[in-house]
Amino acid sequence: MAQRCILVTGASSGIGAATARALAGPGTALALHARGNREGAEQTAQEVRGRGAEAVVLLADLREAGAPERLVERAAGALGGLDVLVSNAGFADRTPVAELTDEAFARSQDTILWALFRLARAAGPLLAAGRAPRLVAVSSFVAHNFRTDSTVFPASATAKAGVEALVKALALEWAPAVTVNAVVPGYTRKDAGAHAALDARAWEAVIARIPMHRLGEPEDVARAIAFLASEGAGYITGQCLHVDGGVVV
Template sequence: MAERHYLITGAASGIGAAACRALAAPGAAIAVHTRKNREGAERVAAEVRARGGEAQVLLADLAEPEAPARLVGQATEALGGLDVLVSNAGFADRTPVAALTDAGFAASHDAITFALLRLARAAQPHLARGRAPRLVAVSSFVAHVFRLEHPVFPASAAAKAALEALVKALAIEWAPGITVNAVVPGFTRKDPGAHAALDPRAFDERIARIPLRRLGTPDEVAAAIAFLASPAGGYITGQCLHVDGGITV
């Protein structure tokens, strides 16, 4: 029987997949969510099982209003409970404000901010019954860095900033039983062949402006997620932990 139950959204690749690997262990049961990349999610689930954990693959488009609650219900039933929710799914949109339509702006909020809100509302009763319950949301440096030498993501930045505000509100509302935090990645390497918001060649131009002079890795972000999701992170709540090589300093 599993000792700790996780739902990780956007887990077919990148940071979400790395989080699954970081948390996979005997006694861990992980619901590996993806919108449509079943093949990638199945690979991640196989890695979880190879490390001694249990895994279930679940598909849902979290931008659809009813999908988050349905996903939480499916995950809880499949795993036998829920102790940790990692809200990672989302996408980056560089469309400038002058060209950004209402629908385009709303799409970022549906997939990021509203997805977290709806996931949280559905998950709260299950987390409240869980063991050392945690919610960890994945934000982005784009909500914090606005400089001429860096790309700007207006819709994504607004959605991620709202996500971080929601994290802080939930931390107050859910205390003292459930901790709620965000991890804030900087420029992070993508999986080979994965979609990237920037041309991979553009990353080289950014490295000189990162204090640690390199890109982050999904595994480094996942390590922060794993710590906040663990019993050891029990006295941390309402925080935004930047894993960005110093870019937001």
């Protein structure tokens, strides 16, 4: 039986895939979630197994009623328990408020905030019974970035701000049994061919505003998640760790 049983949502690419790789090693077993990109998730699983971990791929649309709860149940059943939940699945929407439909706004909330709430509610008892249990949620700098010289993401920002508030509430409710934290990525490089919210010219302007003068890499964020998920982070809870090159200071 694995020493750490881990569920990572949105693990088919980007930060989720990098997180799975960062957490993988002998003695770990990972459930790798994807909404529909089985090929990407299977590639991540192959990389994870190459690092000595066990891996299973689980598909689910977290917007569907009951899907987050079923995902947690399937992951725990496949792994033999649950010690770590990394809630990463999400997307960016920069549609201005005046153009946002109710359906588009709800899609961000369902995929990001409601999914975390439902995953956490289902996973709580399992985590409390786990070994050095951790919940790490992935927020975003867009919940803190409201400037006239940069793009604002109203629907995404609302959902991610809710994620950070929920993390703090859960940290209090679940202490001292389970730690709950968030990482807050800044502008982060996408996988080749992946959808990007900004075009090439906009990305150049973005880099000029980042104090570190580069985009973040998925691995930059993944290392922070891996630390917060580790047994060594047992006295850190209710925190939002910015990994953004200084965009939010």
